[in-house]
Amino acid sequence: MPGPLDPNARGKVVLVGAGPGDPGLLTVRAVEALRSADVVVHDGLIDPRVLDYAPAHAQRISVAKRRDRHTLPQEAINALVVAHVRTGAVVVRLKGGDPFVFGRGGEEVEAVRAAGMPVEVIPGVSAALGCAAEAMLPLTHRDWSSAVSFVAGQCKGLSEQDWTGLAGKGRTLVIYMGVWSGGCIADKLMTDGLAPDLPVAVLERGTLPGARAMRTILADLGGMLEREKVVSPAIIVVGEVVELSDAEDKLRVLAGRAEALS
Structure with missing residues (x-):
């Protein structure tokens, strides 16, 4: 547990984007922050090689989250970070991807500020950008797509979310956290008018060992998510730009779907 408050200490919080996984995609500022850390509070999907940039003496605390099983609720994570920085520690809050893209970084900044503590944010390569680059999948393209949107694909409240206009001709839709609700997402988008044969890519474990890119x-x-036993972390890309990617074609249309695509 953290020690007592030291009002003369140098404590601060640095929210650091760890990128999609590959340590080579860390920014120079991210590495510098890690090297100065006394405490590293990190997500569960951080590659161990990233943690190696922190000094040997730095305390490493995992606050790993999984679907329906959180080690700590967000409020407890906020309190943990604040408690450590009050002791004068330099606390690096290490988050996968970018802290401000589905990383709840905004909530953590608010909590640290509310406690009267200094905080800074170092952006990271978002998962969508890193995974798409590895798969040679341009999210925008002069001839194919002039807009890209990012959404979260959790089932909770999915039917009430309005995604109208986010995908289709000339547009790319990137879905984070959509593996467990992929079928619902597809049905929702087709109900909203998207063509059943619109290309889709699933980028699993992008930039990490064992990465797969499937089309x-x-x-x-x-059906494909189930057949291929896709697991998180993975992103889903919907749009014509998928045709330009290196993703492997995994299409096996079920008999019940074939008529709709003819």
């Missing part, structure tokens, strides 16, 4: 069509998204 199918929207109508087969849920």
